[in-house]
Amino acid sequence: MVEFAYKNPTKLIFGKNKISQLKKELEQYGKRLLLVYGGGSIKRTGLYDSIMTELEGFDVFELSGVEPNPRVTTAQKGADMIKEHKIDVVLAVGGGSVIDCTKLIVAAAYYDGPAWDIVIGKHKPTQAVPFGTILTLAATGSEMNSGSVITNIDTNEKLGWGNPLVYPAFSILDPTYTFTLPEHQTVNGIVDMMSHLIEQYFNEATNTTVQDGMIEGVLRAIIETAPKVIDNPTDYDARETLMLAGTVALNGSLRWGYSGDWSTHNIEHAVSAYYDIAHAQGLAIIMPNWMSYVMPKHVDRFEKFAKNVFGIQKETAFDTAKAGIDALRAFWTSLNAPSTLAQVEIDDTKLKEMTEHCMIYGTFGRLEPLGYDDALAILKMSL
Numbered sequence: 265m266v267e268f269a270y271k272n273p274t275k276l277i278f279g280k281n282k283i284s285q286l287k288k289e290l291e292q293y294g295k296r297l298l299l300v301y302g303g304g305s306i307k308r309t310g311l312y313d314s315i316m317t318e319l320e321g322f323d324v325f326e327l328s329g330v331e332p333n334p335r336v337t338t339a340q341k342g343a344d345m346i347k348e349h350k351i352d353v354v355l356a357v358g359g360g361s362v363i364d365c366t367k368l369i370v371a372a373a374y375y376d377g378p379a380w381d382i383v384i385g386k387h388k389p390t391q392a393v394p395f396g397t398i399l400t401l402a403a404t405g406s407e408m409n410s411g412s413v414i415t416n417i418d419t420n421e422k423l424g425w426g427n428p429l430v431y432p433a434f435s436i437l438d439p440t441y442t443f444t445l446p447e448h449q450t451v452n453g454i455v456d457m458m459s460h461l462i463e464q465y466f467n468e469a470t471n472t473t474v475q476d477g478m479i480e481g482v483l484r485a486i487i488e489t490a491p492k493v494i495d496n497p498t499d500y501d502a503r504e505t506l507m508l509a510g511t512v513a514l515n516g517s518l519r520w521g522y523s524g525d526w527s528t529h530n531i532e533h534a535v536s537a538y539y540d541i542a543h544a545q546g547l548a549i550i551m552p553n554w555m556s557y558v559m560p561k562h563v564d565r566f567e568k569f570a571k572n573v574f575g576i577q578k579e580t581a582f583d584t585a586k587a588g589i590d591a592l593r594a595f596w597t598s599l600n601a602p603s604t605l606a607q608v609e610i611d612d613t614k615l616k617e618m619t620e621h622c623m624i625y626g627t628f629g630r631l632e633p634l635g636y637d638d639a640l641a642i643l644k645m646s647l
Contacts (some may be wrong), residue, residue: 265469265521272410272515275434278508280500282436283398286318286355289434292392294352296323298345300366301357302330306400309444315357315398325349327369330358333415333422333536333543334365336589340379342369346393354395356432359453360404363397364412367430370395383414383425392429398436401445402507403453403544405460405514407435409627421615421624422537423530435512439503447494450506451599452544455516457510458483459547462592464524466555466565468630478518479574482509487573487595494599527629528554531639534621535605538614545608548601552593553645558632559585565631605647 277285297319306312316324327342345351346369356366370393372379381387399407406412411426417422442450465479475535488507492502531554532546560564564587570576570588578584593603602608621630622639636643 265471268521270516270520272408272431274432276435276437276511277378277434280438280440282438283298283318286436289396290353290355295321296350296352297323298327298342298354299357299371300327300330300342300349300354300362302362304328305433306357311357311400311441325351327402329396330362330365332361333359333540336380336383336416336567339365339368339372339414343379345370346373351393354393354397356395357398357400359399359401360406363406364414366395367412368414371427380416389427389429392583394433396434397432401449401453402442402510403456405457405511407437408511408515413533416419420537422533437507439500439507442503442507443498450493452485452542453510454599455544455548455596455601457513458486459528459551460513462551463529464519464527465569466525466631467522469522471558472522475518475520481583482512483573485509490599523630524633525629527634530628531642532620534618535610537621538618539610541608545602548596549603549605549628549646550642552589554644557638557642557645559589561632615640618643
């Protein structure tokens with residue numbers, strides 16, 4: 265491992281009816297509030313009304329319609345609203361897309377240039393408006409980290425960025441808020457959190473005994489729990505497990521001393537920059553193919569994954585490693601996640617453009633550094 269320092273300032277408020285703490289958490293920052301949410305499901309489920317009851321006495325302004333792949337234009341609109349209305353604090357209600365968008369909103373509110381400058385690193389924020397979250401989808405872990413992914417449809421770019429200033433001040437996680445999710449969103453969340461864990465498991469370090477055990481354990485918990493949630497969406501214990509797993513998967517505590525690989529995410533961002541598919545759908549398609557592509561050079565690592573996550577043992581290390589990849593693909597397929605780009609109506613029309621997007625920062629991947637030809641091969645395997 266490399267030497268490291270770790271600090272996570274987000275206050276996690278977990279359990280039933282924790283919305284009762286919302287007012288106390290917000291009012292320390294002021295009374296002028298921007299409420300950010302997505303397509304309106306919070307109104308259909310009644311969560312919006314519950315929030316507005318708790319926000320009695322606040323001056324509430326609203327930004328709705330945050331996209332599943334959040335647009336820089338939406339974040340810019342939110343930043344402009346903060347400036348116009350002199351907002352004190354922001355509340356993001358939704359899943360990772362809403363929270364990611366809010367992170368850019370609160371940073372761009374203290375910048376006079378375009379919000380995209382922050383995403384591409386042209387401007388480094390020195391100040392951000394405080395914000396909290398109410399999570400409605402267990403998936404990205406954005407509720408307890410400082411990372412964000414934003415799409416610029418004008419340039420066909422989907423890029424990640426982060427800054428310590430955009431950790432949420434607090435996040436309220438009530439598993440009952442995920443009871444009414446459509447099944448495909450639940451599945452997307454499961455794939456997303458598992459992908460985060462796998463990206464970290466396959467890493468550049470040589471001594472990760474403690475972290476390996478934690479990641480393997482969380483993955484096994486998800487695999488055991490996922491079918492229960494699909495069979496019974498209101499199973500509180502199962503929803504609770506998935507919600508906690510999604511947060512732990514990407515709050516930084518499982519990658520002390522290393523960064524992880526993240527090749528699959530890089531390739532998926534290229535795909536969804538050109539085709540507006542759900543992030544998790546792209547991950548479900550690409551990750552098993554990335555694994556198959558790099559596994560021959562890292563057989564021992566993939567063998568360990570197969571043994572400790574899926575309980576697989578074959579005659580040879582290679583066969584065991586391969587069976588572990590097959591088991592992951594089969595598990596996601598059992599949840600009705602896609603396994604090919606063709607299933608989400610993507611062909612090879614923009615193969616060159618997607619491959620070039622993969623190389624936007626040059627060589628990528630830490631377990632196995634990859635270049636243009638590698639990205640192209642993995643995309644072709646995914647068709």
